[in-house]
Amino acid sequence: MLLHPQFDPVAFSLGPLAIRWYGLMYLLAFAQFLLLGRWLIRHRQTTLTVEQLDDLLFYGMLGVIVGGRLGQVLFYEPGYYFAHPLEIVAVWKGGMSFHGGFLGVLVAMALWARKHAKAWLDVTDFIAPLVPLGLAAGRLGNFINGELWGRVANPALPWAMVFPQAGDLQPRHPSQLYHIGLEGLALFVVLWLYSRRPRPRGAVSGVFLIGYGAFRFVTEYFxxxxxxxxxxxxxxxxxxxxxxxxxxxxxxxxxxxxRRKTL
Structure with a gap:
């Protein structure tokens, strides 16, 4: 049985400004999006340019932040936030929903595609392989913060971990690491390999939806x-x-x- 390392959530300080690990994980997610996106533009068939990639990231960031926050408000804590509406904008206190962020990104990509006269599914097919490693970075931030811990596990499980933030000393599944392994690394490998060959429009996006949904469904059990x-x-x-x-x-x-491919 292991004890969560209890990392300091603040990575370092610059005078009065505290730089938190969770914020750094977001920066890491956005950085890998740019690096992998540039690689795809150079080595695979796409109509996107490097300049458009930067603009695409900006739209995606807005979608993640706005959608993620609204998803937390509407899907998980509507009662609290409707009673404290000013807390909705207090994103620095935490509280972001993946599914809300996902919907926010879809809307942002639709707006971006319309602005640049691109097919929406071509855009989502392009970004799908770039998303999982960013998700893994976010889950790493959750683990560092000792939040979103797992269910109580068998004490004999070698990697069962005590999370003091849970308010007890029971061994639990380090579910953040399960998220990293499945929704992050495994999904990245599946999408990266699947998208190596030309696929019908929307196919890569479909595999992302199936893969993430299935992996998330499994990890939620822990x-x-x-x-x-x-x-x-x-x-x-x-x-x-x-x-x-x-x-x-x-x-x-x-x-x-x-089906469209065969018509």
């Missing part, structure tokens, strides 16, 4: 459920409810992509 609009359920959690439409949409998108 994560302490969040309080959501359906309450706190240990049977089907809020994260799992939100992942089911992703899987269904991905299957439909993949089917339509290959």
């Amino acid at each position: 994560r302490e459920p969040d309080h959501g609009i359906f309450g706190q359920s240990y049977t089907v959690s809020m994260g799992q409810w939100l992942s089911l439409p992703m899987i269904a949409a991905g299957l439909l998108l993949l089917l339509l992509a290959h």
